[in-house]
Amino acid sequence: MPDPIDPSQPTRRSARLRSLARRVYPFRVLGMGLGVIPVLVTLHELSMPWPAWVWTVFCGLVWPHVAFHLHACRSRDPSEAELRNLTIDSALTASLLPLMQFTLLPSVMVLTVAAADKISSGVRGLWRHSIPAMVIGLLATGLLTGFAVRLETSMTVLMACLPMLVVHTLAVAMGAYHLIRRVQMQNLRLDTLSRFDVLTGLENRGHWQEHAAALLQRHHAGRSDATLVLIDADHFKSVNDNYGHAAGDDVLRGIGDVLRRVVPADGHAGRLGGDEFAVVLPLAETGAHAVAEAIRAGVTALSFAEWPELRATVSIGLASPGSGDDDLRQWSQRADRALYASKSRGRNAVSQTRGEAEATA
Numbered sequence: 001m002p003d004p005i006d007p008s009q010p011t012r013r014s015a016r017l018r019s020l021a022r023r024v025y026p027f028r029v030l031g032m033g034l035g036v037i038p039v040l041v042t043l044h045e046l047s048m049p050w051p052a053w054v055w056t057v058f059c060g061l062v063w064p065h066v067a068f069h070l071h072a073c074r075s076r077d078p079s080e081a082e083l084r085n086l087t088i089d090s091a092l093t094a095s096l097l098p099l100m101q102f103t104l105l106p107s108v109m110v111l112t113v114a115a116a117d118k119i120s121s122g123v124r125g126l127w128r129h130s131i132p133a134m135v136i137g138l139l140a141t142g143l144l145t146g147f148a149v150r151l152e153t154s155m156t157v158l159m160a161c162l163p164m165l166v167v168h169t170l171a172v173a174m175g176a177y178h179l180i181r182r183v184q185m186q187n188l189r190l191d192t193l194s195r196f197d198v199l200t201g202l203e204n205r206g207h208w209q210e211h212a213a214a215l216l217q218r219h220h221a222g223r224s225d226a227t228l229v230l231i232d233a234d235h236f237k238s239v240n241d242n243y244g245h246a247a248g249d250d251v252l253r254g255i256g257d258v259l260r261r262v263v264p265a266d267g268h269a270g271r272l273g274g275d276e277f278a279v280v281l282p283l284a285e286t287g288a289h290a291v292a293e294a295i296r297a298g299v300t301a302l303s304f305a306e307w308p309e310l311r312a313t314v315s316i317g318l319a320s321p322g323s324g325d326d327d328l329r330q331w332s333q334r335a336d337r338a339l340y341a342s343k344s345r346g347r348n349a350v351s352q353t354r355g356e357a358e359a360t361a
């Protein structure tokens with residue numbers, strides 16, 4: 001079975017490549033368009049014949065649009081077509097070097113930009129696969145024009161290289177900047193999704209448990225009071241059955257809103273799953289009981305615009321850690337027993353494990 005997060009899987013690869021043509025197009029137009037300037041200036045200095053000019057203009061100004069409109073957009077497999085185009089880019093770029101008699105600066109510059117564009121395409125190993133195409137392009141025009149070499153770069157050619165050096169470099173940097181920002185935002189979203197419950201916006205089970213375990217540890221170290229409050233919606237199944245799942249979701253969201261409003265800033269509220277919620281408070285039982293009672297009253301007061309006759313209640317159990325509560329599980333079991341006491345006393349109630357159970361409704 002394919003691993004959905006394995007980037008080497010074919011489906012993910014083709015999804016990534018699908019946007020390649022659009023991503024590469026502006027950089028190809030910019031890179032090859034600006035690259036043509038120093039090449040033409042060099043051709044002028046070398047008094048090269050007109051076919052060399054025509055070829056250069058085709059490579060720099062015509063080919064990028066041909067590649068995009070004829071190949072990548074009309075192909076049945078645009079991603080594969082674009083990979084082919086990137087390889088042809090390399091061949092065309094290298095074919096300009098013999099025409100310039102390998103004049104050092106523009107030759108190195110256009111080759112470097114061509115390689116950088118392959119690397120920034122994000123396609124692994126593309127620049128390596130482009131090397132044979134470069135050799136072919138170089139040999140083709142080299143054999144036609146002879147392999148004359150004139151490395152020396154005049155000041156005019158140097159000046160003609162500047163637009164490409166500056167503009168292309170900045171454009172690539174800006175592209176990388178936007179990509180990094182997007183990845184950062186997506187990481188933030190993933191982080192939020194992994195820690196918070198989508199329906200209520202409260203902490204999810206795992207994230208809440210981390211806070212609860214940390215508080216339990218602080219309590220055992222004698223550095224904090226602690227009370228665990230378990231909350232369960234009453235007859236929630238019948239809310240779903242009688243009003244529908246959307247109404248059930250509204251009740252859960254309403255309970256989430258009450259918890260956000262009532263739980264003090266140093267407490268942590270989470271949705272454990274289904275209609276079960278939990279809160280940990282750095283308070284002794286008396287203070288926690290007041291918070292639990294405020295939660296119970298807040299849920300009782302909820303109203304729902306779409307279902308005016310719908311009412312919700314919750315049963316609540318709370319427990320402070322006993323000396324034998326070494327882990328969160330044992331602590332939760334004690335709070336759960338208190339919650340069960342509230343259920344068996346008719347619901348819409350707050351109970352605690354120490355002392356007698358209290359009915360507050």
Ligand SMILES: Nc1nc2c(ncn2[C@@H]2O[C@H](COP(=O)(O)OP(=O)(O)OP(=O)(O)O)[C@@H](O)[C@H]2O)c(=O)[nH]1
Nearest residue numbers: 232233234235236237238240245246248249274275
């Ligand atoms: N609308 C909605 N329902 C959910 C969601 N998650 C779980 N449920 C439903 O919540 C219901 C929980 O029902 P039970 O565990 O039987 O509890 P109950 O009906 O509240 O009974 P008591 O707790 O004894 O009062 C089930 O019908 C689940 O299908 C959710 O995200 N949205």
